């Protein structure tokens with residue numbers, strides 16, 4: 316009934332996995348060859364992709380497929396072409412694209428070349444059924460694993476204008492993730508006064524400010540966890556200092572003038588990021604000033620928690636499609652931010668994250684996607700698109 320070309324889907328996913336589309340300028344690697352392959356496949360399906368160069372060697376590929384069946388909604392399928400570095404500890408070739416034991420193995424098999432292949436072949440299957448109302452937009456973006464430059468560029472260029480819903484095809488183990496955790500990346504810069512270690516009283520030690528800042532951040536974390544109920548899909552708020560920089564191991568007798576702390580904050584819906592940054596700034600400044608240190612907080616990246624209501628037509632469409640194709644559906648949440656976070660928070664478009672592959676397999680060695688899971692998701696995409704586009708609006 317759905318006519319997803321299973322052989323073509325698996326072969327295309329294999330081809331994608333064989334391209335090491337890690338963004339690593341030192342190794343001369345980027346998303347370009349993977350984006351080229353996606354564009355080639357789109358053209359083979361008769362679509363006309365546009366290429367938006369986000370940065371050198373880093374193109375977004377976007378195709379709009381008119382249904383030819385009259386007015387209707389616009390549904391976007393979204394995926395990313397970049398993968399994280401392969402790292403060590405593999406027992407298979409990370410870029411071999413090997414199919415064995417019913418699984419496709421390799422970096423990106425789950426996150427998310429499987430999902431990217433599935434959304435293309437699902438849309439082709441949908442179009443092969445005949446005209447449908449509205450249109451499908453397919454977006455294969457760069458840099459999801461970095462600063463999400465691809466998604467930011469997509470919104471900034473207006474490619475999301477008129478889109479009514481976005482299905483992000485990230486691996487979520489079959490869960491229909493209608494909420495995603497927020498993330499804030501902060502840098503605290505603490506400024507004191509340099510001095511000789513023999514005469515510390517001549518200076519003001521920024522490292523004292525670092526200690527005080529880390530202390531008040533731990534208190535703030537406990538406070539936020541008490542203020543906000545644990546989210547059923549997303550858990551709690553976390554404030555994690557991850558990187559410290561100050562002084563030099565070669566100059567142990569020098570009290571440095573400045574120090575920095577990088578902080579990874581994870582939030583849930585209901586936590587306002589502007590308010591939180593204000594709170595962090597005030598608390599850190601106050602704690603540091605006790606040591607004669609000044610503090611500045613810089614927001615490096617801001618990805619709010621996002622939520623799409625379970626009653627939203629987008630979530631309903633995926634829910635009903637999953638029920639029809641694969642059995643009882645479950646709602647879930649995304650532990651990190653995705654391109655959907657950028658699109659929903661910046662363009663105000665509902666998104667849901669739903670795609671083939673285990674939720675926790677991404678970024679690990681021996682990454683894989685089950686072929687049955689890949690095909691199942693492609694079939695659900697066809698049905699979800701059909702339901703979403705034909706809905707009485």
Ligand SMILES: [Zn+2]
Nearest residue numbers: 426427459485
């Ligand atoms: Zn991903």
